[in-house]
Amino acid sequence: FQDAGHILGSASVVLDLDDGKHQRRMVFSGDLGNPGRPILRDPVPAPAADYVVMESTYGDRPHRSLPDSIDELYEAIRSTFERKGNVVIPTFALERAQELLYYLHRGIRSGALPATLQVFLDSPMAISATQIFRRHPECFDEGMREELRHGDPFAMAGLHFTRETSESMRINDIEGGAVILAGSGMCNGGRVRHHLKHNLWRQRSSIVFVGYAAAGTLARRIIDGAREVRVFNQDIPVRAQVWTINGFSAHAGQPALLDWLGNTPRRRVFLVHGEYGRGMQVLKERLEARGQACQLPGLNEPILID
CATH class of the missing domain: 3.40.50.10890 (Rossmann fold)
Structure with missing residues (x-):
C-alpha cells in the first residue's frame, strides 16, 4: 500500500503477481488526492509497473487555484x-x-x-x-x-x-x-x-x-x-x-493525475472512475499522445493480463 492523499487512510495498492510462469506488477490508484493541500500528505507517485488502473474523475481539466x-x-x-x-x-x-x-x-x-x-x-x-x-x-x-x-x-x-x-x-x-x-x-x-x-x-x-x-x-x-x-x-x-x-476537490486534477502516473512506460493503463465523455476520454487522448497504450474498460468486460 502507498499513500493516495485523498482522504484519511486512503491508499493505492501495488500487486506483484506471479503465476509460476510470468511475473507482473499491477497498480490500482484508488481515488487520488490533490497535492499541496493542507491536512493530508501528498499522494505517493505510481511506482514502475506493467499495468496501472487509474481514476480519471478530473481527467479533462485542472482545478482552480x-x-x-x-x-x-x-x-x-x-x-x-x-x-x-x-x-x-x-x-x-x-x-x-x-x-x-x-x-x-x-x-x-x-x-x-x-x-x-x-x-x-x-x-x-x-x-x-x-x-x-x-x-x-x-x-x-x-x-x-x-x-x-x-x-x-x-x-x-x-x-x-x-x-x-x-x-x-x-x-x-x-x-x-x-x-x-x-x-x-x-x-x-x-x-x-x-x-x-x-x-x-x-x-x-x-x-x-x-x-x-x-x-x-x-x-x-x-x-x-x-x-x-x-x-x-x-x-x-x-x-x-x-x-x-x-x-x-479532494480528487487530483488532470496535471496532478499525469504527474502521479509519470513518464515510465507501462504495458497498458486502464482508466476508470470518471465520466466516459469527459474525464476518461480526454485523459486517454493525453496519454495516447505520449505513446502510452490506454484502455477504457466497459462494464463486466473481461481484461486479459498477458
Whole structure:
C-alpha cells in the first residue's frame, strides 16, 4: 500500500503477481488526492509497473487555484450575511467537511470572517470523522502537525455539532447568519435536503457547492441552473444564490493525475472512475499522445493480463 492523499487512510495498492510462469506488477490508484493541500500528505507517485488502473474523475481539466477558491468561499459567506441569509454547503462527510472546518477556522483567525460565525456541522458521520481526524495526527502533513501543537485547527467558538435529529430540525428555525455543512455532497440524500427545502427559495440565502456533482444528481441540476427542483415531493423554486467553487476537490486534477502516473512506460493503463465523455476520454487522448497504450474498460468486460 502507498499513500493516495485523498482522504484519511486512503491508499493505492501495488500487486506483484506471479503465476509460476510470468511475473507482473499491477497498480490500482484508488481515488487520488490533490497535492499541496493542507491536512493530508501528498499522494505517493505510481511506482514502475506493467499495468496501472487509474481514476480519471478530473481527467479533462485542472482545478482552480486553492487560494482563489478560499477567497471565494469567504466572499460567499460575507455577501450572504449582508443579505441576512444562511449559507448551505452540501458536504462530503470525510475529508471535505474537515477541510472546510479548517478554512473557516483560518478565516476567523485572519479576520476574513467574523469571530461570531455560527457554523453547524449537521452530519453524524462527518462529526465522527472529525473526531477520528483529531485522533490520527500521524496521517497529517508536517505543516498540519505543527499547527496541532498550537491548538485545534478544526475548532471555533461558534461551532455546533448536531448529531440528534431534533438538533438538526432546530437549525431550520434560523432565518439568517448560519453556515450549515450537511451531507450528502451531491444532495441525493441526507439532512442537506431538509436545509435545501428551507433555503433554496430564499433570495437572501446561498447554496455553495464545493465538490463533484455527478450527472443526474440534485446537486448537478441546481448547478446547471434549474429554476425549480423537487425535494421531498415538493417543487421548490431556486431563488437562492448558487455558488460553484471548484478548487476544493479532494480528487487530483488532470496535471496532478499525469504527474502521479509519470513518464515510465507501462504495458497498458486502464482508466476508470470518471465520466466516459469527459474525464476518461480526454485523459486517454493525453496519454495516447505520449505513446502510452490506454484502455477504457466497459462494464463486466473481461481484461486479459498477458
